[in-house]
Amino acid sequence: xxxxxxxxxxxxxxxxxxxxxxxxxxxxxxxxxxxxxxxxxxxxxxxxxxxxxxxxxxxxxxxxxxxxxxxxxxxxxxxxxxxxxxxxxxxxxxxxxxxxxxxxxxxxxxxxxxxxxxxxxxxxxxxxxxxxxxxxxxxxxxxxxxxxxxxxxxxxxxxxxxxxxxxxxxxxxxx
Numbered sequence: 001x002x003x004x005x006x007x008x009x010x011x012x013x014x015x016x017x018x019x020x021x022x023x024x025x026x027x028x029x030x031x032x033x034x035x036x037x038x039x040x041x042x043x044x045x046x047x048x049x050x051x052x053x054x055x056x057x058x059x060x061x062x063x064x065x066x067x068x069x070x071x072x073x074x075x076x077x078x079x080x081x082x083x084x085x086x087x088x089x090x091x092x093x094x095x096x097x098x099x100x101x102x103x104x105x106x107x108x109x110x111x112x113x114x115x116x117x118x119x120x121x122x123x124x125x126x127x128x129x130x131x132x133x134x135x136x137x138x139x140x141x142x143x144x145x146x147x148x149x150x151x152x153x154x155x156x157x158x159x160x161x162x163x164x165x166x167x168x169x170x171x172x173x174x175x
Contacts, residue, residue, distance in 0.1 A: 024149040030056050031063040038067020040166040043116035046131050048124030051139035057122045065092050091117030098123040133157025
């Protein structure tokens with residue numbers, strides 16, 4: 001696995017929940033982080049991506065797919081809600097819920113969340129119901145630094161906590 005040269009700015013604990021803050025210094029580091037997320041993911045993992053337009057959610061999702069071994073072009077699911085990719089080591093379910101009102105009852109998302117693949121949900125914070133176990137990643141643009149991003153990871157549940165631990169252990173992060 002390639003070294004990822006990003007900085008863990010700090011680990012913060014709120015009510016026994018760890019928040020890991022990472023600074024990304026450019027597109028290459030964003031892609032490396034996405035690859036690492038894909039390489040360490042296991043079936044049943046759910047990643048909720050939050051951030052402003054242009055923060056890098058789709059770029060990160062494409063790199064996650066590469067980390068899963070998916071070679072086909074990854075397209076944004078903005079107008080289709082869900083795109084499914086089965087060619088990697090895990091099924092990859094790439095979702096974008098930006099254009100819906102958050103109420104996805106009856107759309108069957110829980111079947112994906114409870115399945116054996118990796119679900120990545122852009123704009124997932126807009127959902128009225130989140131799965132019980134998920135890793136939430138918020139991407140913040142750094143003011144006056146076009147290529148820099150501050151990323152905040154927060155794990156909810158055992159699978160997500162284990163995944164975040166694998167990411168931290170597998171990556172070569174610099175404090």
